[in-house]
Amino acid sequence: MAESILLFESIQPTKLESVRVLRQSLSKILDHLDIKTNVKQHCLLCCSEWCTNLILHATPPSRDITVSFRKSKKKWLLLIKDHGEAWDPTMHRSIINSKTKTDILKGCGYGINIINNTSDEMFYQSQPAYNLFTILWERDTHRIKPHILLVExxxxxxxxxxxxxxxxxxVSIAANGKQALTFLKNEKVDLIISDIQMPEMSGIELRQELEKIKTSSTPFIFLSHSLDETILHDAVDLGIDDYLKKPIKKKAVTQFNTSRTYTL
Incomplete structure (x- = not known):
């Protein structure tokens, strides 16, 4: 886990409504990741199946459920933590009543089959304080594109x-500097492209905050309608990589590459 990056985490009470909340919240994060469509769908399905199982079947029940999503160099990891009854899905095969087509083993049957058939690996740990179910998928590293955070x-x-x-x-999106800072706490990017004039936190303020937390080495480009000399001076003092005046032409904003060289 130390070599993986946390992308999402949410704690919800053990209610069926929580399954919908967790799925929707996770889906929004997955939309911004370079993840295969089928892997995204499988991840959301596995999340729904296991959380529903915990809510309906665990005795004693967990007081809450924590869902997190991480990435390592080669894997996507979905982790679901609870504090209820320990039950290892990797130790049970599906046993279905042939007449009623219903599950004989609690939490087993179709749900476990779905998780097993739509994931690449799964692991279960039971500790005195919690249970942790980890579901993994291979990352297609050949299709990973450079990651840009657009702040606009x-x-x-x-x-x-x-x-x-x-x-x-x-491309990931943030509507202002505050949203960008929250995003960058859990995610690394190859380039930040930021408007200067924004509500709540401007592009200048965002760059200043990034310098405080020592992430100023990430390439940074400012966008603005203005070519005011004071703004330009402030931008240069912050050590940005470039400054583009709106409206931006496609060629100017797409000539970034993984070697971090610019032709703007």
């Missing part, structure tokens, strides 16, 4: 830049 509050501009960037890059 104008929705039409976001749509335009995404149309430019997504064929070549994995």
């Amino acid at each position: 509050d104008n929705k039409s501009q976001v749509q335009l830049y995404c149309a430019y960037l997504k064929p070549q890059f994995n």
